[in-house]
Amino acid sequence: xxxxxxxxxxxxxxxxxxxxxxxxxxxxxxxxxxxxxxxxxxxxxxxxxxxxxxxxxxxxxxxxxxxxxxxxxxxxxxxxxxxxxxxxxxxxxxxxxxxxxxxxxxxxxxxxxxxxxxxxxxxxxxxxxxxxxxxxxxxxxxxxxxxxxxxxxxxxxxxxxxxxxxxxxxxxxxxxxxxxxxxxxxxxxxxxxxxxxxxxxxxxxxxxxxxxxxxxxxxxxxxxxxxxxxxxxxxxxxxxxxxxxxxxxxxxxxxxxxxxxxxxxxxxxxxxxxxxxxxxxxxxxxxxxxxxxxxxxxxxxxxxxxxxxxxxxxxxxxxxxxxxxxxxxxxxxxxxxxxxxxxxxxx
Amino acid sequence: xxxxxxxxxxxxxxxxxxxxxxxxxxxxxxxxxxxxxxxxxxxxxxxxxxxxxxxxxxxxxxxxxxxxxxxxxxxxxxxxxxxxxxxxxxxxxxxxxxxxxxxxxxxxxxxxxxxxxxxxxxxxxxxxxxxxxxxxxxxxxxxxxxxxxxxxxxxxxxxxxxxxxxxxxxxxxxxxxxxxxxxxxxxxxxxxxxxxxxxxxxxxxxxxxxxxxxxxxxxxxxxxxxxxxxxxxxxxxxxxxxxxxxxxx
Numbered sequence: 001x002x003x004x005x006x007x008x009x010x011x012x013x014x015x016x017x018x019x020x021x022x023x024x025x026x027x028x029x030x031x032x033x034x035x036x037x038x039x040x041x042x043x044x045x046x047x048x049x050x051x052x053x054x055x056x057x058x059x060x061x062x063x064x065x066x067x068x069x070x071x072x073x074x075x076x077x078x079x080x081x082x083x084x085x086x087x088x089x090x091x092x093x094x095x096x097x098x099x100x101x102x103x104x105x106x107x108x109x110x111x112x113x114x115x116x117x118x119x120x121x122x123x124x125x126x127x128x129x130x131x132x133x134x135x136x137x138x139x140x141x142x143x144x145x146x147x148x149x150x151x152x153x154x155x156x157x158x159x160x161x162x163x164x165x166x167x168x169x170x171x172x173x174x175x176x177x178x179x180x181x182x183x184x185x186x187x188x189x190x191x192x193x194x195x196x197x198x199x200x201x202x203x204x205x206x207x208x209x210x211x212x213x214x215x216x217x218x219x220x221x222x223x224x225x226x227x228x229x230x231x232x233x234x235x236x237x238x239x240x241x242x243x244x245x246x247x248x249x250x251x252x253x254x255x256x257x258x259x260x261x262x263x264x265x266x267x268x269x270x271x272x273x274x275x276x277x278x279x280x281x282x283x284x285x286x287x288x289x290x291x292x293x294x295x296x297x298x299x300x301x302x303x304x305x306x307x308x309x310x311x312x313x314x315x316x317x318x319x320x321x322x323x324x325x326x327x328x329x330x331x332x333x334x335x336x337x338x339x340x341x342x343x344x345x346x347x
Numbered sequence: 348x349x350x351x352x353x354x355x356x357x358x359x360x361x362x363x364x365x366x367x368x369x370x371x372x373x374x375x376x377x378x379x380x381x382x383x384x385x386x387x388x389x390x391x392x393x394x395x396x397x398x399x400x401x402x403x404x405x406x407x408x409x410x411x412x413x414x415x416x417x418x419x420x421x422x423x424x425x426x427x428x429x430x431x432x433x434x435x436x437x438x439x440x441x442x443x444x445x446x447x448x449x450x451x452x453x454x455x456x457x458x459x460x461x462x463x464x465x466x467x468x469x470x471x472x473x474x475x476x477x478x479x480x481x482x483x484x485x486x487x488x489x490x491x492x493x494x495x496x497x498x499x500x501x502x503x504x505x506x507x508x509x510x511x512x513x514x515x516x517x518x519x520x521x522x523x524x525x526x527x528x529x530x531x532x533x534x535x536x537x538x539x540x541x542x543x544x545x546x547x548x549x550x551x552x553x554x555x556x557x558x559x560x561x562x563x564x565x566x567x568x569x570x571x572x573x574x575x576x577x578x579x580x581x582x583x584x585x586x587x588x589x590x591x592x593x594x595x596x
Contacts, residue, residue: 006447183436
């Protein structure tokens with residue numbers, strides 16, 4: 001690099017921010033290592049929905065013997081011994097989905113509010129009735145399909161990437177600024193001829209430098225390790241990620257405008273991010289929430305980002321197809337950015 | 348070029364009902380080292396930050412190097428060197444990286460190598476700021492103030508918390524700056540520092556200047572030795588003027 005380039009304040013400010021980040025091992029782990037650990041853990045916990053057996057609890061001992069032999073011999077059912085006093089805990093923890101008491105007719109204990117419990121009940125019911133001699137009117141022809149991209153892990157990875165873009169964007173920017181303000185470094189810089197816009201721009205540019213790694217590491221990892229399909233083209237994925245990073249960067253900027261302590265910024269961050277972690281469909285589909293709050297959910301920037309990422313990565317959607325989400329996301333960036341410029345306190 | 352480096356007239360600054368600076372006027376000549384002395388909370392830092400253009404006064408006029416903050420802020424910033432009392436430079440950066448960063452803000456100035464030599468930190472060039480001793484940090488902060496080859500230095504408590512050797516070392520640096528024609532305005536509550544460095548001092552208490560003159564004049568006027576064997580010092584003057592015996596700490 002030439003001296004004329006490296007002696008520019010914008011370049012020096014960006015370098016300073018990058019160096020500070022890279023020399024903080026914890027920050028590097030949370031940005032790049034955490035998504036890997038997270039996807040690995042979830043892949044182990046939820047291998048594939050269809051392949052999982054239903055878990056049936058039976059009281060140990062002689063009276064259960066005939067039911068035990070029927071269920072143990074049925075496909076897709078795993079039997080576990082559950083003593084009556086442990087029943088409630090086992091159902092709550094999900095170690096069994098239904099408990100069968102060998103009365104005649106049998107008694108099923110399960111939580112109808114849980115999808116897997118209802119499914120387990122139906123499977124047990126079918127197996128027991130079949131063994132009792134119920135005649136089947138017909139047996140359907142089954143054509144199992146392996147649809148790539150329909151597993152939980154495939155659905156989850158774009159959500160994880162979106163969450164990372166939000167968390168890292170807001171944290172890296174807001175934390176760096178609040179720390180510099182606390183150390184009176186912002187004030188010291190204002191005492192020099194530094195341009196304010198150079199400082200703020202450098203924070204955003206430095207943040208973007210980490211973006212390729214944040215997106216590519218989980219994406220490549222999931223594609224290689226879990227065979228997740230990546231149907232969208234690289235350019236479209238990049239544009240969606242970039243829009244998200246800039247918008248959440250601007251949100252981080254506006255949150256850091258006046259805050260003076262790390263405790264206050266941490267609290268503020270949690271207040272803003274926690275609802276989005278829950279509502280925006282990172283871990284489970286936001287369609288589970290009642291219709292009444294759907295408009296709120298769809299107005300959130302993280303929902304827009306994750307919806308766009310899923311559409312592009314999994315369905316190979318074009319830029320035009322996600323333009324609605326992108327516009328909403330961009331609005332969440334532009335408004336806070338100008339607000340931040342007006343409100344920013346250098347002291 | 349005017350002969351006055353810094354002039355302010357009836358400066359006033361209040362925080363709520365607390366008046367930090369009350370109608371303070373002073374003039375610093377070019378090439379002079381001028382000291383603001385006073386107990387904690389006297390209004391020294393507020394005054395110097397108004398002069399540095401970091402705070403806006405409620406009332407009063409400020410002129411620095413013949414320019415005004417409202418109209419010539421950028422030109423002024425390029426010609427000033429500033430050391431703030433509480434700044435902690437980024438700990439993860441090295442000494443050299445810190446200087447390059449600050450150097451990039453100024454259109455002209457000294458090279459990083461020159462600065463390292465002036466403040467005798469060549470050996471710490473690649474050392475992290477967080478690993479420096481108190482004296483070394485203070486010298487680095489001074490190097491950041493000197494980076495644009497300023498005409499005027501504002502130093503807010505430059506040697507607070509340093510051991511005697513480090514203080515001496517810093518004084519030598521400031522003497523060198525003055526010998527090249529530079530002007531210094533500093534605040535301190537070390538009397539020996541003011542006596543050693545300053546051509547003139549103003550003693551500030553409760554936002555006002557209560558005495559002004561050369562150290563020798565002030566000692567002659569207020570610090571006449573009460574015991575024959577005892578030579579008057581600026582400390583005697585200071586205690587005589589601001590010595591509310593039980594200070595509200």
